[in-house]
Ligand SMILES: *[C@@H]1O[C@H](CO)[C@@H](O)[C@H](O)[C@H]1NC(C)=O
Ligand SMILES: *[C@@H]1O[C@H](CO)[C@@H](O)[C@H](O)[C@H]1NC(C)=O
Ligand SMILES: *[C@@H]1O[C@H](CO)[C@@H](O)[C@H](O)[C@H]1NC(C)=O
Ligand SMILES: *[C@@H]1O[C@H](CO)[C@@H](O)[C@H](O)[C@H]1NC(C)=O
Ligand SMILES: *[C@@H]1O[C@H](CO)[C@@H](O)[C@H](O)[C@H]1NC(C)=O
Ligand SMILES: *[C@@H]1O[C@H](CO)[C@@H](O)[C@H](O)[C@H]1NC(C)=O
């Protein structure tokens with residue numbers, strides 16, 4: 001509230017003062033001008049309107065009654081005409097020139113002698129603004145004070161006109177002199193020289209010659225052209241400047257003693273002693289103007305409205321007695337000077353500090369983050385290294401090095417991949433790159449840098465104690481190069497569970513071929529089936545015999561036999577079983593293999609042998625011949641395994657019904673018998689009674705040749721030879737008559753359900 005009031009006052013005061021200053025020239029209810037002449041107090045027209053300190057002079061009168069005449073301001077009691085008045089202590093009046101005129105014979109024909117007294121008034125002749133001038137030659141003009149004493153004068157002489165100096169009043173035909181301070185009386189005199197010779201009279205060639213002497217305002221006189229007074233014979237008046245002051249007291253210090261008499265009435269007004277004569281004058285304080293002789297006559301100057309006087313090139317604010325000028329927002333500098341304001345540097349100190357702090361904080365955070373990242377990276381590298389070592393990478397490297405060092409050796413194209421490479425190849429193991437999922441893990445399709453397409457198997461877990469064994473296995477597998485075995489290109493060991501990189505086989509699995517597509521419908525289906533069987537058997541046989549101890553598959557099934565574009569079989573996942581623990585304690589939960597393919601003997605002994613693979617292969621053979629799934633999931637036979645169904649059918653000699661109708665039709669009875677026999681031997685309960693993989697492969701090959709050419713000698717012989725070589729005796733002894741305990745009674749198969 002108070003603030004608002006003060007604000008209002010601050011706004012209102014200068015306005016009031018300005019309004020007052022417009023009015024406060026004279027006393028209230030007094031005329032403040034006469035015609036166009038302002039009449040400020042202490043001057044005044046009329047009773048009570050002027051300063052009355054016992055001295056006449058401030059009382060003026062204005063005669064505007066003259067028709068067609070401008071109003072005329074005069075000093076009461078003296079009659080002088082005042083043409084201008086200023087509060088700065090000046091007044092202008094007019095004075096007639098003193099004149100002596102002679103006719104051509106030198107007789108004085110006209111004479112005017114002017115006198116003027118301002119004695120006892122506030123006025124004095126201004127010594128600085130006036131001078132005495134004498135015109136005509138030869139002539140001596142001077143003036144005396146009230147007591148008849150000489151005050152000032154000058155002599156003008158006559159010379160031939162060619163020697164005169166035009167435009168100046170320096171003694172030839174015209175002379176001038178200064179007048180002293182304090183002059184209050186003018187009584188002029190012209191010394192009467194006898195008229196000079198006409199030829200030397202410079203200026204006046206008139207028949208009548210006039211000599212003049214007068215006091216004149218210097219400025220006005222200097223403004224006249226050089227010949228304004230030449231040839232003059234008339235009566236004229238010239239302007240004269242008067243200095244006025246309050247002269248009833250000699251100086252300010254004396255005046256201040258009588259407060260009621262003191263003329264400087266306005267608050268804060270200043271008094272200074274008169275420079276001409278005794279007395280003093282007043283002025284408004286700096287920053288104010290108005291009439292200091294009136295109470296409240298000084299008003300604040302609104303400097304902002306008078307930009308030409310009070311320079312301001314910015315935003316101007318008026319204050320009492322002063323003003324402030326500030327640069328517009330957004331700039332700084334000196335608004336009192338032109339172009340003094342400069343656009344601010346937006347980057348202020350505060351902003352600098354804020355920015356600095358922010359940058360500092362950011363940098364330290366960044367550094368922390370960097371250090372953290374480095375730490376994480378080192379940890380990652382360490383982890384990779386530890387995984388690599390843990391997974392037998394060092395051993396594998398040693399083996400590879402020693403192998404490649406051996407004569408004729410080579411890496412076998414086996415490579416240890418970095419995790420980065422495989423990530424890149426599989427587009428960071430993207431879901432759309434998944435080829436399949438299994439109990440062991442996920443298989444991704446990947447494209448290596450050399451644009452080889454590979455299958456990358458990412459296993460779920462691996463037993464810790466297997467590392468050395470794993471490395472060895474990897475090494476052996478890497479050396480395998482068989483057209484019916486999926487090639488192992490390499491592995492990645494710097495991850496917790498090693499990843500294996502295999503050759504990519506494009507045409508899906510045998511499982512899909514049998515159960516999924518229309519493959520079995522084609523004309524060459526039987527031959528293809530036999531060829532696939534033979535090729536798979538060949539691959540297994542090769543693996544069993546290529547190394548010692550033999551490389552066992554452990555999980556032979558149709559899903560692990562891949563087919564390429566030409567339906568060539570490629571056995572996949574060799575040695576996968578070795579990635580799993582063989583610890584008896586864990587076999588119940590971690591047994592490898594697949595239901596329906598699993599060797600019953602392996603289940604009992606936990607000893608994986610080459611005959612385990614033979615058993616599984618027998619199941620595949622059966623699957624190929626019957627076109628049925630190894631475990632029936634629907635129909636009346638639900639839950640029964642294919643092996644048990646077939647075994648029971650063989651027992652009752654109705655196994656033909658179980659076989660695929662096409663197989664039955666296309667295979668001759670002899671071949672069918674041979675095939676059935678082979679299957680029954682493979683799935684024999686006892687491993688010893690099963691044939692070796694090599695024998696199986698050979699018999700299948702023979703069977704295939706026979707099937708291609710059943711009536712040809714070669715085909716028959718082949719079949720005979722195969723039999724004679726490998727199983728004739730058995731064939732004769734055991735012909736389809738199996739001792740019940742030899743065959744796994746899968747009707748009690750629930751005993752062998754596994755949790756996979
Ligand atoms: C005013 O001036 C006129 C002539 O100019 C004169 O006749 C008259 O008397 C003057 N009046 C006064 C009051 O002086
Ligand atoms: C004011 O008076 C002077 C003589 O003192 C005159 O020259 C001038 O023309 C006058 N101005 C006006 C506006 O009346
Ligand atoms: C000059 O004045 C005198 C006296 O008045 C007179 O006698 C004389 O004739 C005048 N001279 C001329 C040339 O007018
Ligand atoms: C003064 O008068 C004479 C004669 O009448 C004349 O020749 C001359 O030009 C005049 N001078 C000026 C400045 O008027
Ligand atoms: C002011 O005037 C008084 C008398 O009127 C005088 O005594 C005094 O010296 C003067 N002071 C100055 C500074 O002139
Ligand atoms: C002050 O001045 C007034 C009039 O101007 C006068 O009447 C009074 O006597 C003076 N007082 C003194 C102390 O001089």
Ligand SMILES: *[C@@H]1O[C@H](CO)[C@@H](O)[C@H](O)[C@H]1NC(C)=O
Pocket residue numbers: 286287321322323324
């Ligand atoms: C007005 O203000 C300026 C600067 O703000 C200062 O230099 C000057 O002295 C002031 N004038 C007055 C009369 O206070």
